Amino acid sequence: TMNQQPGSSSQKNTDGLEKIRMASWSNEIVEQSNLYVAEEKGWFENAGIDYEFVPGAGGGEAVKNIVAGNADIAFANIEAVLLAIEKGADLKIIYNIYPENVFNLVSLKKSHITSIEDLKGKNIGVYSLSSGTYQNLQVLLHSVGMKEEDVNIIPTGVLNFAPLMNGKVAATAATDTGLYDAKQKGLGDVDVMEVKNVLNTPSDVFVVTSDVYEKKQDALVNFLQVYKDSTQYMMEHPKEVAKVAIEKAIDGKDEARNLEIIKIRNKSAENKKELGWLDLDVVKKVEKTYVELGLLKKSVQIESAVTNDLVEKLK
């Protein structure tokens, strides 16, 4: 499918629906339950869209999938987008899925880590060196002028709370849902430092290639409309959506958990303006921080890649 140019897939198929393939950073998990509701209720068809889910392993893969033409729109973290732009990809960020930074740093109460400085020389766990936990940990360290070398960063895998519990690491970088799950599994009393207090990076955004942005704008608007509506619906009917997730989400067998996760994500999706609205100032601040951190070599002119045009067209 690599040879398939993004534009070429824009023709409508037989039933008049336009194909939109959404590359996700994950497979079909509870967090994205609004999409399952939209599918179930036929909202995509109603909006003239033939929707397809493309699973992935990380935001980087999602972005690569749209660059390669395997998908039209990517559900990815903003760091991946910044890095891809730096590597020459021509991308447009069109929708702010989670304006809130969901990353945090968790330590056990008994180890008395209350400030970032307390971490000096200690082991800190991250999911992996390619995950947002790593980058957001760097942001935290940077905020107090510390460097990566001042602590001992260890990729511990996604089960990163386990080493925290058995004392192999002093603190672990995680996400809000991860923290929730760990608490359910008996994590006990913990101190949490939330990264959003330092830098409120939008956690996930919808991003497309400029080519798709030009050629498929109507379909994209329709897609975003459905997404926005379903998000709204999930905020209003979390219980119903949690039920839908049991069937559709691969990790959705526990309805009570589904509900909690949905509630957490509903909160992350809240926008001080309108659902999906991108705050350019925040994005620029993120870019600046990443340049300072050395994650980006220089500014990538992010403002030219961010647009609220489509969001403004939404009802």
Next chain:
Amino acid sequence: MSIVIDDLRLAYDKKVPILDNINLEIQKGECISIIGKSGCGKSSLLKCVAGLTANYEGRVFIHDELIQEPHEHVSYLFQTPILLEWRSVLDNVLLPLELKRKVMKEDRNKAKQMMKLVGLQDAAYKYPHECSGGMKARVALARMLITEPDVLLLDEPFSSLDAITKGQLQKELLNISQVMKPTIILVTHDIEEAVLLSDRVVLLGGKPACISKEFWLDLDEKRDASIRFSERFVNVVAEIYESVEHL
């Protein structure tokens, strides 16, 4: 088919040749025996004629064809019976035919007939590891006879057989020799056998081995085991024995 060996020289390692200056002409339908001490080079010579050894000097012709690889109409009986352990005796005997064509009913019958010839009629469905030493040797013999070759190269065919069975098979070979008239080179260490079966006995000896003596035997055309007891026979055997001893 006639066989001509022209100035053959064979050395496994460059310095020490095993065979040197071998010249031999064998008429169509002739049967010659090669005798010589253990390790003198009899099997090596046979392998050259069989086209299985490439790096000898000199030339070997069969039916005027220069031998560089095995010849279609030549059958070679190895000194050890090389059987395929995963095939029954019958399937081992059928192998040469199987390599030539699809095996038919009549081929199987022929194989059974060959096995009867060598006294293995009851062993068709045994596997090699269930056969005695002599039985294996006879399977190999049946396998070589099944293609009705024009040239037989036999490397000690009967050495692992008891006197009676050996006598029977010698008779069969004489019979084949007289009826089908193949050209035969027989390597044997049994002088009586050599004299009984062949028209000429070639004595290989020396280091490197060459043909140190040839004995033309003008015994009865219609030979059978009974000539063993003729005076002429006993004398020839004694003469050859002596030559071998004084090699």
Next chain:
Amino acid sequence: MSIVIDDLRLAYDKKVPILDNINLEIQKGECISIIGKSGCGKSSLLKCVAGLTANYEGRVFIHDELIQEPHEHVSYLFQTPILLEWRSVLDNVLLPLELKRKVMKEDRNKAKQMMKLVGLQDAAYKYPHECSGGMKARVALARMLITEPDVLLLDEPFSSLDAITKGQLQKELLNISQVMKPTIILVTHDIEEAVLLSDRVVLLGGKPACISKEFWLDLDEKRDASIRFSERFVNVVAEIYESVEHL
């Protein structure tokens, strides 16, 4: 060491026994020969005595010990020379000693001596695949003799050797037999050899095979090849040949 075989019966597959009702007593220092048709069960019998076959009925004693596994002082020469291809001829001959103790200088000398005995003095550093058929057989012979066993079980030791070499080795065996006085069971298909070398010839025959005849030979104590030409010898051979033929 004496050997007693008591009512032995052997069947590879349950229904058809190969050997039945075998009773044999062999004195210390005696040499007996076993002859019989190819496939009649000679090797099988020898394997029972060697302790390599477990599932026979009846009992075998060597020196009053019931044989269930190979006996320390018994050496068994297999019908085929089983050589280890990755060892030189010398190392193959040394194998039995190597399995008993650390190999010393004098062991190597002994091995070389054995190899001289079988006429392989020049082949010590050859590998099996560089040896002729008869050479391999002689390597196996040297390997079995090196331990100076009290009991020798020989399965067609000389069948792949030429007349001269065979004669020499027969002489050596006679010599060993007279000097060291081991107990010997010799399986052979050569009746003259049997008569020449042994005190008694046992004829195996029938289906299942049993001892169909025994010949006590009271030839000269100090035998050598020359007795071949004695009238008594020729008569005995003829008598045995006839018995074999009428089996």
Next chain:
Amino acid sequence: MKKHLLYSFFLLVVLLTAWEVVVRIRSIPELILPTPSVILMDIIQLVKSGFIWPHLRVTVIEIIAGFLIGSLVGLLLGVTVSQSSLLNKVLHPYIIASQAMPKLALAPLFVLWFGYGILPKLLIIALICFFPLFESSLTGLRLVDGEKVDLFRSLKASKLQILWKLRIPVAIPYIFSGMKVAIVLSVVGAVVSEFIGASEGLGALIIVAQGSMDTPMIFSSFLLLTAIGVSCYQIMDVLEKKLFKKYTFHRRN
């Protein structure tokens, strides 16, 4: 019940008991290491609710299809390369290279190139499992008694006939040994391929279970995968014993 099964089972019970006891005594949290009993309950739950079946199905299909492709390729390559020493020398570095490449890092590229369907997964599995078969068939096909080759040559057999009627029968036990390694590697391959870009299968399940810190489910998937691997191996073993007995029985000592 056969003796060895009894022992094997007994060993299993001992191991599981030890595990259970250690976890309980040291009161290791479930997140770090669940007890066998918890895992068992989880598996029962997964089976009862029917949740596991589609995942199991997908993984098993991938394993079998990937193994078939991989072993076919391995065997064919082994056979081809064994026939020509030059081809062997020229191709061998590439074949090794294809192995030494870490498939897990290759998987995302495959997904990019071939989409996220079953194709890239089968490719990954085939790529992972073909090598042992290739190596062992190559070794087996080459180590044939020289006298037997001479026999076939003297019978004017073609190279193909020598291959088919001599080398392959001789190599069968080694080919099977390679197949056994291959089938087990297929299981690994299936999981690796599902780690990236899959929304179904036991591998994907492990990933989400990790994401939701559902350690018992991680272990359940593990155990099921292990059971699949062991069963596949045993099937190969039975196949070898049943179908190809005559090529090995005279040699097993």
Next chain:
Amino acid sequence: MKKHLLYSFFLLVVLLTAWEVVVRIRSIPELILPTPSVILMDIIQLVKSGFIWPHLRVTVIEIIAGFLIGSLVGLLLGVTVSQSSLLNKVLHPYIIASQAMPKLALAPLFVLWFGYGILPKLLIIALICFFPLFESSLTGLRLVDGEKVDLFRSLKASKLQILWKLRIPVAIPYIFSGMKVAIVLSVVGAVVSEFIGASEGLGALIIVAQGSMDTPMIFSSFLLLTAIGVSCYQIMDVLEKKLFKKYTFHRRN
């Protein structure tokens, strides 16, 4: 220069050229698939700056140590199990189980149990690479000519002597075939083990490169790993040919 090297090199050039041309003509973005020339420049850069050395060192050490442990274990297990059919039947399911378990999913647990040092990495590598060696040595050790075993029995050889002086010499080519698969798998194992709990090594580098979307560096690490794998294999091959020639030369046909 030998003919096969020439061909092999020629094939390499053809493949690289094709790659370069395809990427350029279809103007595939570097993010997706860099050209060989870009990768080469990247490798040169990595080497020049010295950045790559510590990673390379760590990975090579892990590969070698893990391979040594794994092959020792594989060989010992193969030998032990070949000596007793009961032991074989009892242990075999567990050995297969250890293989079928996806190591990548096991890795985080190993890290949890054994810390972040080199130990869990060596364990993973050993666990990944011992199996082919185990299988092929088991097969090789068992398929010994029955007559030869009888010869040793008649010479009153002990089981150990039969093993040492008969079975192992016979099995050497098969053991080597297993070792070759094992050494290549060690490379894979090293990468897998470095995905979790490592901040050094080529595996960790791949992850970092993935995280920073540095596709050329992913490919550079790939290529270096592949080169390591191919070299290790060739070393094994030379070792076999040099040291153990006498066990194979009479059988190579």
